[in-house]
Amino acid sequence: MSDTTDIQEADVLVVGGGLHGTSSAFHLARRGAKVIMLEADYVARHASGVNAGGVRTLGRPLPEIPLALMSREIWHGMSDLLGENGGFVASGQLKIAETDDELDACRQRVAQLESHGFTHEKVIDRDTVLELEPALARHVTGGIWVERDGYALPYRTTTAFRLAAQRLGARFLEGTPVRRIEQRGTRWFAVTPHGTFSANQLLVTAGAWSGELAKQVGESVPVHPEGLMLMVTQRVAPFCRATLGATGRPLSFKQFDNGTVVIGGKLIGIADLANRHGEVDFARLVRSARTVTDLFPHLRNLGVNRAWAGVEAFTEDELPVISASRKAANLYYSFGYCGSGFQLGPGCGQLVSELMLDGKPSLSLDAFAIDRFSRSAAASRSGASHLVAH
Numbered sequence: 001m002s003d004t005t006d007i008q009e010a011d012v013l014v015v016g017g018g019l020h021g022t023s024s025a026f027h028l029a030r031r032g033a034k035v036i037m038l039e040a041d042y043v044a045r046h047a048s049g050v051n052a053g054g055v056r057t058l059g060r061p062l063p064e065i066p067l068a069l070m071s072r073e074i075w076h077g078m079s080d081l082l083g084e085n086g087g088f089v090a091s092g093q094l095k096i097a098e099t100d101d102e103l104d105a106c107r108q109r110v111a112q113l114e115s116h117g118f119t120h121e122k123v124i125d126r127d128t129v130l131e132l133e134p135a136l137a138r139h140v141t142g143g144i145w146v147e148r149d150g151y152a153l154p155y156r157t158t159t160a161f162r163l164a165a166q167r168l169g170a171r172f173l174e175g176t177p178v179r180r181i182e183q184r185g186t187r188w189f190a191v192t193p194h195g196t197f198s199a200n201q202l203l204v205t206a207g208a209w210s211g212e213l214a215k216q217v218g219e220s221v222p223v224h225p226e227g228l229m230l231m232v233t234q235r236v237a238p239f240c241r242a243t244l245g246a247t248g249r250p251l252s253f254k255q256f257d258n259g260t261v262v263i264g265g266k267l268i269g270i271a272d273l274a275n276r277h278g279e280v281d282f283a284r285l286v287r288s289a290r291t292v293t294d295l296f297p298h299l300r301n302l303g304v305n306r307a308w309a310g311v312e313a314f315t316e317d318e319l320p321v322i323s324a325s326r327k328a329a330n331l332y333y334s335f336g337y338c339g340s341g342f343q344l345g346p347g348c349g350q351l352v353s354e355l356m357l358d359g360k361p362s363l364s365l366d367a368f369a370i371d372r373f374s375r376s377a378a379a380s381r382s383g384a385s386h387l388v389a390h
């Protein structure tokens with residue numbers, strides 16, 4: 001970095017063009033920030049472009065619920081915000097119980113949410129489930145229903161945020177991997193094979209690769225990659241309107257208007273971080289196909305057209321990192337969405353822009369602080385020494 005004449009300048013550098021990067025870039029540019037987005041491959045190449053498209057507040061861990069509810073309102077108003085809705089369909093999401101114990105677990109979950117003031121999840125009985133989805137197998141016992149949830153088209157959504165950000169002046173550089181980030185004085189520098197970029201603020205939205213960048217500033221985060229799998233079937237006559245999940249086994253299931261069915265549900269394949277791709281484990285896909293034919297016996301002979309795996313970032317406590325750095329000024333992170341970050345993208349981009357431009361987001365992000373892992377490790381160490389001392 002000896003020659004500073006070629007350095008390209010902005011107010012904010014965003015590293016990583018998934019949905020969280022493009023949404024943050026859009027919300028930052030909307031507030032007047034000059035943004036440069038640096039993407040190693042192409043925008044929406046990874047999890048954000050190849051996911052199941054579930055727009056689901058249902059089943060979220062408690063700390064994520066306020067963010068998911070806020071994000072859901074953006075999904076419902078996306079056409080006004082971006083001039084396009086990302087293919088969003090408010091199909092409702094239904095989590096099916098297959099035994100009485102599972103239905104009890106649904107009741108307990110909803111009672112727990114209500115004790116925290118959240119009323120978006122509703123327990124429904126077997127008859128109501130079968131009224132909503134008459135093609136389901138008769139052994140179902142009930143479930144949880146969220147009417148305002150749904151699904152969208154991932155590549156289209158991420159591209160919509162990218163195009164809207166570009167219309168506001170954000171610059172997108174694809175095929176531009178950031179090899180090194182470093183702060184000199186008050187400015188951040190990102191070094192790529194195509195030159196060096198500089199800004200006052202830097203945001204890391206590099207998905208499963210974010211931990212490598214955080215490590216460069218001495219901020220170690222327990223984040224690991226997983227290859228999540230999906231398959232899509234041949235076309236079949238319409239039989240299912242809602243987006244489905246199950247209580248007792250992994251399932252994410254929806255039928256598109258064109259008749260194809262997308263099947264997933266945090267099915268773990270293989271993640272190859274170094275070569276930047278995911279691979280399918282067919283034995284595991286077979287188990288998931290069995291869940292589907294248990295629930296919809298008439299699909300037994302339906303062919304699978306395509307299967308794939310996308311690389312996603314998982315953290316130790318299954319919550320994302322949405323946080324200012326605790327090691328360096330003007331450095332921010334938004335990653336580690338643990339297989340559920342598509343729904344959160346529109347809202348988290350707005351919250352990140354507020355954190356970066358106002359210093360205070362409109363919803364608390366305390367549960368997602370990057371130093372929570374080191375704090376809990378330190379607490380358990382001091383707990384251990386306390387026990388020894390006694």
Ligand SMILES: Cc1cc2nc3c(=O)[nH]c(=O)nc-3n(C[C@H](O)[C@H](O)[C@H](O)COP(=O)(O)OP(=O)(O)OC[C@H]3O[C@@H](n4cnc5c(N)ncnc54)[C@H](O)[C@@H]3O)c2cc1C
Pocket residue numbers: 015016017018019020021038039040041042043044045046047048049050051052053054055056176177178179205206207208209210227228229230252264309310311312334335336337338339340341342343344
């Ligand atoms: C198969 C599958 C199904 C899923 N289903 C759902 C679902 O139904 N509902 C839901 O809510 N969520 C779902 N998810 C999760 C969701 O897709 C992710 O949580 C979300 O897309 C993460 O977005 P991101 O922007 O953080 O990461 P990504 O989309 O991974 O984007 C990160 C980007 O950073 C780039 N990058 C990395 N390193 C660098 C670098 N050094 N320099 C420049 N660029 C870099 C990468 O190339 C990548 O494009 C699913 C995920 C998968 C894989």
